[in-house]
Amino acid sequence: MNRNITKIIAVATATVLTASLAACGGNSSDSENGHVYFMNNKPEVVDQYKQLAEMYTKKTGVKVDVQTSASGSYDTTMKSELAKSNAPTMFNISGFDQFAKYENYVEPLQDTEVFKLLNDNGKAYSYTIDGKSYTLPYAAEWYGIIYNKKIINDYCKKDYAVIKSADEINNYDTLKKVAESIQAHKSDLGLDGAFTTAGLDASDTYRFTAHMSRIPLYYEYKDMNTTFSKTIKGTYLDQYKDLFDLELKNSPTEPTMVSSKTYDDVTSEFSLGKVAFYPNGVWAYSQIKNNKVADDDLGMLPYYMGIKGEEASGPAGVYDASWAVNKNASEKDKKATLDFIKWMVTDDSAKKILAKDMGFSVPFTTFTKDYQPENPLTTAAQAYTKAGKTEVRSFTIPDQQWQDDLSSALLAYAQGTGDWGQVKDAFVNGWATEWANNEESLGSVPQAQKFNA
Incomplete structure (x- = not known):
């Protein structure tokens, strides 16, 4: 589960x-x-x-x-x-x-x-x-990019900092600049990396297949003015790739080794104060608390990945x-x-x-x-909702098979044994295949409504 x-x-x-x-x-x-x-x-x-x-x-x-x-x-x-x-x-x-x-x-x-x-x-x-x-x-x-306020505040005091306050991280371009700057100066900051490892062990892949995948889906459905479709184009997969690449390149673990890191390993990186950013949800608090990160130092950003208009949205709700x-x-x-x-x-x-x-x-x-x-x-x-931001809605994804196939493609891409085309194939063509299979086995699919209904 x-x-x-x-x-x-x-x-x-x-x-x-x-x-x-x-x-x-x-x-x-x-x-x-x-x-x-x-x-x-x-x-x-x-x-x-x-x-x-x-x-x-x-x-x-x-x-x-x-x-x-x-x-x-x-x-x-x-x-x-x-x-x-x-x-x-x-x-x-x-x-x-x-x-x-x-x-x-x-x-x-x-x-x-x-x-x-x-x-x-x-x-x-x-x-x-x-x-x-x-x-x-x-x-x-809710899920988004959890961050350590103390690390960001300490970073902001450095001469090499590209921001003066965490409040400036309100779009993908700024997130990217901050993450790359933190990674470049990780030794001075006493860190192992900017992001937690993009763990692709079976215990951790859900963060990319069941969560992060729903961000481009949300905006594609918004364009289509629907809440469900048995086929998709993967309109915003390039932006998904940008954030995935950012995590891969700015973490404590070499991309070829991401399958060796479990959920517990990745959570420990953040809980022990060794990284600044951790894409995950509110449920992670039970593993984070009572470690090195104080409750007052826990913040959350939306999944910024460079999609037009995302600055008006907050974290995703489920x-x-x-x-x-x-x-x-x-x-x-x-x-x-x-x-x-x-x-x-x-x-x-x-x-x-x-x-x-x-x-x-x-x-x-x-x-x-x-x-x-x-x-x-x-x-x-x-x-974010209180501040007037729109909550990103978590629309239904097909099934575990779709997630497993997407995970395998992401791992091959990370390890250099596959290309991004395989990820897009698993995301887009796999979507159509699995919804067709589900319709046959379950007898129904979600009923589409207007996006703002």
Whole structure:
């Protein structure tokens, strides 16, 4: 699973975890008020969901059951549970492939009170068909170029500095000049390089195939005025190449050796204060904190790569984790489920658990500044929106095969055994091939809408 959705957290069990939660304090659940059965796919937050369920049952008398699948077994468990008469009334959906699998089970939610509480970005990321929205995104994350403010501030005091403040890094040309200058003077600065290694070990390739790739896709879709296309031209791949080259040439590792660096290796380069820039997302904070980089020294830049108009945009947002309601549940169970979800995003104690304990930035209007995760990278990313910048949207990419093929082409290019034409082929022709394969196997593809819809 990509790190842009779920942090890599050790799960001590390989079995399905079940929490059947009846009313507490001597109360008994009233079946006339309905029943909530939630199938969760995030083992790392099962204790928090259990706590929420217990709180709600105690408050309302409505029984809430939470079942959490073991890592990697969600689809298998869902298939079994959905076939039962007492099937889940709500469940997680992460990514279009899961939505396509469970499309026949999802209840339209666009007219519900809880859907109307989503903020604009949350609504935009809800899976929609023919004007009907079927999912409730509940965790927003952002990715861009993380940077060490202290390193940049120290650099700015040098005679050879090409900027006087980090605020001047607001376009690709400036980023390039700063990175190359830092690389040239790395010994004087006590650094190993300007950028972290462009790690192309399997644990780290997602940064280039699932994240950085979405920047040129966003601007190509913007040109096309669409949110989905089964074919693309790769209009902005030259700009992607420019940023990739910049990272390759200005890091601690020779380009021929990038496949030897893992995610942990690369994160350590930044966490130990040995490089200035680290392209990644807010989830990296869990590995960065409590090392050499202070929270106050963490900043985030957008993925500047030289695309016209990118200066008006901020970091990219991803809202892949969603709740869905089972349309086959009884009316009273659907009502109970929607009431439970509404309570989670409106009750102050529940909001605190979602934001502070689970660490989610929840895209509902009820989550004010007091209900945000304690993550300086999230704060840095959100600052762009507050400043009027447009959040780059993470549109759906085909599948893992497309990512793997793109990764192989990037590695061959980095090592000098392949050329950029192979990267473009994997990006453009591979896109068409994999969406055709997905349409055949899944039975559907994302429905295209106008870009600004």
